[in-house]
Amino acid sequence: MEVQADGDHFISSQLGGLAGTQMALRAAIELKVFNIIADAGPDAHLSAAEIISKIPTKDPSSAAWTLERVLRVLGGNSILSIISRKPSGNNGEHGRHEWTYGLTKKSRRLASSSSTTDELLAILQGLWSELFDYMGEKPRLRQLFDEFMEVSGKLQFEDVFKLYGGFKDLKELMDVGGGIGTTLAKITSTYPHVRGLNFDLPHVIDAAPKLPGVKHVAGDMFKWIPNAQTILLQCILHNWDDEHCKKLLRNCWEALPQEGKVIIVEMAISEELENNVEAKDVLMEDFFMMLLTNGGKKRTLAEFKDLGNAVGFTKVDIFQCLIGQFML
Ligand SMILES: C[S@@+](CC[C@H](N)C(=O)[O-])C[C@H]1O[C@@H](n2cnc3c(N)ncnc32)[C@H](O)[C@@H]1O
Structure with a gap:
């Protein structure tokens, strides 16, 4: 070339x-x-x-x-x-x-308090793999993280809602790694017949507010996930390497009924890399995943399919949105 x-x-x-x-x-x-x-x-x-x-x-x-x-x-x-x-x-x-x-x-x-500065530095130094536990001891850092996820999640979900009508057909949805439940509350308020279960680590659930239509459940997604009709994974897989993702998807498989499904909302890397804003955003996020996580990465659609297939999910539907989110 x-x-x-x-x-x-x-x-x-x-x-x-x-x-x-x-x-x-x-x-x-x-x-x-x-x-x-x-x-x-x-x-x-x-x-x-x-x-x-x-x-x-x-x-x-x-x-x-x-x-x-x-x-x-x-x-x-x-x-x-x-x-x-x-x-x-x-x-x-x-x-x-x-x-x-x-x-x-x-x-x-970055100047909001001296301890925040130290905590942000700790993130930059690559503590992400332990970050979610670490944040359990630092409520202020966790609060900043949840505020950030709330804003970025809202932007992403506007787009998902426009394109994906599948939420209206659900009876029950469990948001695994759902943070304090903001995304799920948006879904249950739009579709009040959907029973929402918000699953995250115990220290996150302890700080989660009461939300209409949402029941909070605490646990570790790599150990066990409670049964649910449908599971949502939004911005979760990109934090982890393939082995962790397979373990998580296997736990989802076991939690789901025969006709259950996992809905994944995440930006995917296009195989035809172009020099446009969308591609740059995904690549920039991938770069940060490389800096901040142990093996986390952005994936192509084929790589997502491989992960799903590896644990038994055979049917994969893709819904491509403006900035590349999609669902399995
Ligand atoms: C990048 S955030 C995504 C939050 C939310 N899904 C969203 O899109 O706004 C990842 C979430 O996974 C949760 N998490 C990390 N490790 C977990 C574990 N072992 N079990 C359950 N949740 C976990 C974190 O606490 C955090 O809320």
Whole structure:
């Protein structure tokens, strides 16, 4: 295969951009930059030198210059806001232009408390496989995670509802790994005849609110899943390697009646990779799964079918939505 120079440049700059942003974000979290800016006041903008003055360092001048370059990357990615400040007197070390940096909506979250920063760093360091247990001991982190899933789940479900009419024919639906039950509540409020069971880890269920039409059930999906007519797995399989997915699907198989089914809602990787927004979103999520999980990944439709077939699901129906969710 021939790759044109333009294509090479595009790929390397995209990859470099991704890796660079990750590294800059991690450095800023470790240095507690977001907390330092937050401590300076709600709309504060600080220069790199002002931030460095709050961090113990042997050579503040060179550290400020290094930090400046980190902060510019975050500014360029809208993680920090940047204001240009005209150098006056000794400001703007070595005649350099000086910028000041403030928090944006995104980065305000990263400064919300010092323990949150540590917890987010722990995630970046690759603790995802133990993350769900870890969050059991950190209710604030779990709350942030559930808020994030609620927003992203809502967006996804708008699309699923438009395309998939199958929920209306169900009597009972168990959302395995359903978090605090937000998705299921949306289904049971739209189709009140559906009995909703929301299954998740005990510490998640303990914090789940009472929701109309939803019964919460606590357990470990890799050990045992209670019987149900139909099972929903939304954004679950992508967190796990093939062996875990097969174990989970086998447990689903055992929980289902003869005519039961699993509905999987997840973004799939297209085999014909194209350079469009949808493909980039899936690939970006896949990249994060690689960074954050032990073996979690985005899959192609064929790979999903293989997982299903491996544990005995023979009939697979695909419903493709705008951003690639589908159901087995
Ligand atoms: C990525 S979230 C998806 C949440 C929800 N399905 C959604 O789409 O918004 C994964 C969920 O799986 C749950 N989970 C992880 N390990 C589990 C286990 N062993 N048993 C039951 N649930 C588990 C987590 O607590 C979390 O709520």
